Amino acid sequence: MKIGVFICHCGSNIAGTVDCAGVARRAAAYPDVVYSTDIMYACAEPGQDAVIAAVKEHGLTGVVVASCTPRMHEPTFRKAVERAGLNRYMFEMANIREHVSWIGKDMEANTNKAAELVRMAAAKLRLNRELKPKSFPVTKRLLVIGGGVAGIQAALDAAEAGLEVIMVEKQPTIGGKMAKLDKTFPTVDCSSCILGPRMVDVAQHPNITLYAYSELEEVSGYVGNFDVKIRKKATCVDWDKCTGCGLCTEKCPSKKSYDRFNEGVGPTTAIIIPFPQAIPKKASIERDYCRMFNQGKCGVCAKVCPTGAVDYAMQDEFVDVKVGGIVAATGYDLVDWTVYGEYGAGRYPDVVTSLQYERMLSASGPTGGHIKRPSDGKEPKNVVFVQCVASRDPSVGRPYCSGFCCMYTAKQAILTKDHIPDSQSYVFYMDIRSPGKGYDEFTRRVQEEYGAKYIRGRVSMIYPKGGKLLVRGADTLMGGQVEVEADLVVLAVGGEAAAGSPALAEKLRISYDGYGFFMEGHPKLKPVETNTAGVFLAGACQGLKDIPSSVAQGSAAAAKAIGLLSRNMLDSDPQIASVSVNRCVGCRKCIEVCPFKAIQEIDMRGLPKAEVIETVCQGCGLCNATCPQGAIQLSHFTDNQILAEVEALCRF
């Protein structure tokens, strides 16, 4: 083999703490290395051209590039090597940026380490083999998990592009958090007026199949061919018969159910249609509150239903679908703010969350759009908004900024003034974060035109005093304590990853961070991809964001999915396991452990042997580590290749 080695400076990123020319000189002495040089930017066009030129000039048959992490630029260089006429797998990368130059300043140690990483890469490369992908057909169907605004956008864009879309929504209606909002910032336009038509589009689009009140049960398979099992939770109402007339909800005698859609602002019935514009507009029974389930008798809804749709014996059903790609758009939940004892921990009825306040503001909400104190139904005059509740607060494990609270608080202060002209709003804030188009202007308007008083400081205590709430906090600009007598306190509660996010991530085999937010493929360059091919992210499940960003990401995820599923065939990753039938003794251990059931037993002239199903193998190499004879080897990560790396490091 004739190996060429290229040591990238990455400007000063690497060269600042690594003697790149020195590494190149040392590499020249490694076995099979015939050409070695340092290069300013290997990934840039001149850099790639230099690699290609060197391959041609020196007849190189393998290339080592020492630069950044292979998770970043391995595909780039593989393509370059391919352009030079080599097989893309005759390439190895040494990570001398993230693993060397960026984590230490000792030039001597870094240079030595870089040289050793290059030695390992070259040692492995000597054992690389040309690998060729195989093609397999793609299922042109997209699964969208979550029917909030991000999921809706992704589904509609994909459906418009001609893809079949399956949407799965956990709640009985789509719409997500946005459907609960009264108005949206910074335009103060009606949330349901802009979202409603999109929801209707989802319901009516010929390419979209909606499974509401359903959850993802299982996912198997791989990019282009996922096998998905959807659990349709029992609604106890046959939705094929239900017309959404609402008669059942009027007659239901159990009137103290928790109103999930209205965030518990006022009770509801046990059989419900979440809200008038719900999609699908179908009734479902909340079993926890239904007398039929709790007391074993009632049956009012079944009696009044004109179509006989109520079915108390309904069981969960399962639907199996094959999809080519998956968009996760599972959104967020509000943090449980009752951890804050200083805000009453939920004991004071007139301390409400921002989302509860939205429901009070909404004309279709339980108060008919009138702001009323939950305690006595009176109209509040002094309304205090407390920002950064469970945001930017490491003490409750939520050190991050939720991003949207500053803006919705400003909006709510404006709406408060609109609803109650003689009211006064106070906003306790840490910083006003409003870096969006028209956002900063909006936060000025609320103060300058609407007279909201902004106080920079945290609230230390809220306690009841004579029918009012006394809000005590610091004013860090003026210096000193402030006390405000409030009729109503609205907590701008921050968001967290939706309940069940880690479990879903595990099903999808994608990563998530310590807070449960899904990990994107790259924080800048792959914002909607994940490291699992064919799985994309949209909206707040990836990290909290406002509506415009969620919509943009929904479209972006759809674009990625459309790009993937527009192809008829996909190339399989050839880095998969294969069996040397001569060495295989048919002991079945590989079959036993394979997580993907990608290995089967075959009969070869009367002898049992293992065989890898190429399209199913994901290339984890567990079988390789299990096989005692090493008869099954993972291409590109064979025992010999890893041993070569180990040996390159061995002293003895």
Added chain:
Amino acid sequence: MSVLEGKELRVVGFLCNWCSYGGADTAGVGRFTQPTDLRIIRVPCSGRINPLFVMKALVGGADGVLVSGCHPRDCHYAEGNYYARRRLEVLKGLLPVLGIDPRRFEYTWVSASEGQRWQHVVETFTAQIHALGPAQPFAGASRPADRHRPDAAAV
């Protein structure tokens, strides 16, 4: 031999591509300074790590071996790290009987987002290995040490 003889020890890391290798990258992106002893071998999954690789490194003269994979439940391949956990945990029983200090081998879980945790792992493990000092070769090899290093003279 390396110019860093006496300064650095030989620590070999086997990291899964999806979590821990990414975590080490995240640590780099965050400029979380770490000792320079560690050399990382990238494998697709901790389940790919045959315990014999660990033994090969230790018998071959590594002063320490560190394996890191995805946290349980987070394996990119669903189950690989569960097998790795059992196999590596069992392996720990062999080292002392063989005459190798068991503290020279550890395995842990670091996710792609845990750059700081990775820094902590590397610092802690490297310090542990430095406390143990260099490993001694098994006597009885006819081959010269550093036989894999044709470049040693070039430095």
Added chain:
Amino acid sequence: MSIQDELKSAIKAALPDLSCVIGWGAGPEPLRAAPLFIRGEADLQNFSAGFLSVNNPALYLPALKGSKVGVVAKGCDARSVGQLATETLIIREEVHVIGYPCEGVIDVDKVAAALAGVCEPGEVGALREDGDNVALDTPKGEVRLAKKDIAADKCGRCIFPNAENADVFVGIRRAPTVVEDAYADIAAFEARGTEELKAFWEKEMSRCIRCYACRNACPLCVCRDHCIAASREPHWIGQTDDVPDKLFFQVIHAVHLSGRCTGCGECERACPLGIPVLKLKRALSRRVENLFGYKAGIATGTPPLLTFNIEESTIKERDW
């Protein structure tokens, strides 16, 4: 009827349905029995089982997969059969296990030590079992030795002297030598410290002649011709006479047997140089038993390293 006769009639009864029954017969020397393949009643006259039945007849079973065979089994041998069956390396229904209670087996090296100054073991003319003792005819007259003094080490810590899960069991079940294998020998060995043990293995392995008798005698080493010790694809170890290469082979053997080794000790017995290679396997067996409560060859279900629990209550992970 003696156990010997009971075994013979059990073999005789089973033979018509089997291609052969594997037991023991006279060996090359009076102290050494040899495996005996009984294909017809005529072969039965050569059969004997007892103190000299050291070989593990389960060794031959994987190669005979596909035909119905019988095997006469001590406690150790039955565990090997059990483990092979658990791993589907044999089909249990194809194997007819005729078990008996084992009183322990001879360790010829211990006899040699006991006869030091008298004669070489090869010079012993005959061995007669007599209850708890044996009588040896030596050139210098009869020497009587207590069986327990010349039995294999494993017999002194035996918890399964009776062939478990046998299809036919003859004789009366014996009480085990100990209640459980506490691995006291391994604990004591480990307590010598890594420095001393490193030197120990350097010395022991310097004597190794790389004959692979240890591997060839192991009933669970089913790779046979495809052992990675002798392959280039993959190329795990060099073919040198160096200690690291030879030691690494023992590491391979031990790691490949972790969670599988039944402790029959055939590897150590077969070693012509008396290198105590079973220690490495027992160290791992101890670990596996402690972690997963798995006794190879007795436990059923998937071997512990081919499965997992999502929560491992016994594994304390490094809390970094």
